[in-house]
Amino acid sequence: MRARTAALGLIAALAILDPATAEARTLFEEGELTLELRSAFKGSLLLAIPYQTDPVFFPESPGGAGLFRLRFDVTANITQYLTVAVAYENRVRSSSGGSIGTGLLPSTAPAPFRLTPLDWVLIQDGASYLHQHELDRGYVSLHLEFMELTVGRQAIGLGRGLMFSAVDVFAPFTPTEVDREWRRGVDAIHLELRIPDISELSADVIAAFGPVENDELTSWALIGRIRAIVGDVDGSVLLGRRGEDNIVGAVLSANLGDAEAHAELALFGTDGQGIDGGFLGTRAVVAKGLIGASYVVDIGTGLRLAAEYHYSGFGVENVGDDPSILYDEAFQLRFARGDSQLFGRHAIAVSASYDLQEDLSGSLAYIQSPVDGSGSVAASFTWTQSDNATIILNVFVPWGTPPEGGVPTSEWGSSPLTIFLQARLYD
Template structure:
């Protein structure tokens, strides 16, 4: 009933009389992604595979679609914002059963870890090859005063100075293979952004997680200041079982742009019983969490760690731009045997960490082919296990409202290996499938 009422209300908003046009703004998009992924082989003899591990993970063809309606209502100092998105997804295989592939890894879907209450993730699913997801991604009220803004409700909370990996950004960042990254996933928060002058801002907030539970909540404070062409950011985040202190700086060095961002997370969680962790944990190889271990109990932060990103960019010509970033991930490991178990730990469940190694190099370029077409590429290189993930993307503008994209994901490294009925990861990116996609995007 809630789903039907919400959809009906959104439709009514689109036909409100034009006399409200100066106060009500509606916009949105339609996106369609067609992608195909190769299957992934799992190396090992029949004895090594056993009864629980397949000899491969299926690839396939999938159509990911997104329809997003965005509504803003302005009345004096008040702004009400609402974004609602529906994602119909079709495939040529049954992706609601185990061992059905890794295409789901490219989906942008909501999370309820940092949401007080939420809609059901799916509004329709079949037992074969079709599911429709929904996401109430923004629903907030903002009050604007001379001193700044206060926003209450579902909104974006994102931090960081780095270009690719932001150590201070722990609230639901995108994974590198997500296709639709235009809008960050909204979370539930109360936030005040206070102007302290022409070049400084104080940002204070409370994040309210699932059912208001203590372990799902967070408090943050961020200070931003521009001094002598340096953009400086300092941040502190308090969680139930950890706190994070970090900061970043951006500036020009000659003709180069440069940035540095670092964060230290101090953990003070409680140790869990080893057997309880084993009982709660399962290996999953389906569309929702491909080749990851899942725990039914939310993990606590047990170990402190640093994360740091530093990089430079340079415009070689007006059309050709290059950048490179180094990232250190203290939450990760230099041993691929640890990758699966790491996915059940707090940094990966709640701390915004999604890379499993320790040291990364990330080169990229962006080339403006002509006024309407752009070619870009980036590579994530795990310096510990020597695996690489490469994303190549071309965009063409057909009009102010219509765009198309072509892209490919390539990966190299040691793949998956079964040994004594246990699954082992040879490298971080070695089991990523080759992926080709095309998309069409229309904005209104």
């Protein structure tokens, strides 16, 4: 307990240091060579109030969790053509147990596609307390007129979805995750080729590598993408392999007058493990897709509206009818890797956001399963006190048939009413 208190005290003390600037701090500069530091601290508190207790999901009522993250991003611009970057993170997570914070806080599962974790546990007390640190970035990037080459641990995002994605296969966020600033890094080689003076056409090759066990590479991914922009239409096609799955996909977005529309579709040829029935009666072909649109209503500072429908064949066909696949180890591994952002297969989502004042914004997000009617509403308020300090308040209200003896009976009914408060400090 004394070690846990000391760890929390150390990070809290670092958090109250007066930030000087939110822009990168220049540590060294000589000619083209510059060394910059970005530092940030985030303290998150979460109060979960289940509608009824459950021995697995809600052993205590109410329950709580805290997450404290201290992060340093160092970037060295060697020349205009070469950049080296490293990001180190130290975090403490404490929870009253159960599934408190699931989906709202960053996942504690091992990050996919890392040759070696570079993630060390300092103190752990079962599932209630975890103090660890990790190297989340570490890459070298070469910038040329006709190509961009990045080698090492880096963040890679694919797709156009606002809340969901069908083609984002590298550590995607969950649709209810509040803090999306830092996507987890993967060990990869990312090559982007482009024709000088023709920015409308480009091609990417992404190779990512999983852990090495007994001197053998246990998983890998190779994705090729061609992207073209024609007028107001932006489209791309993807082809490759992720782990044991072959992938073919397409992404399309377009401006339609004052509105924006986007769509994604991907087909995965899997080995059938951890799959709750394949696409169109097949055993192992899995489909993922989404279609959505956004629009800004000319009211005051602008009311931003968005809507999406998402289908994930990696999810469960009907959690209430047969949740047994949730306990399949292959399904759990796929879910932890981010193959599906949902437990179920279908989701309808609508969101609205508005700048209430110059430094205060609010948003409302609605997600529902059309299969069992369960869903959630999340109201969020963000106060940007300065470039250095931000406060976020999020109230998450789910509904659905509650679990029975640790067994889910609906997609969202296993989630508690949750109040999330986060302070962000940047230097």
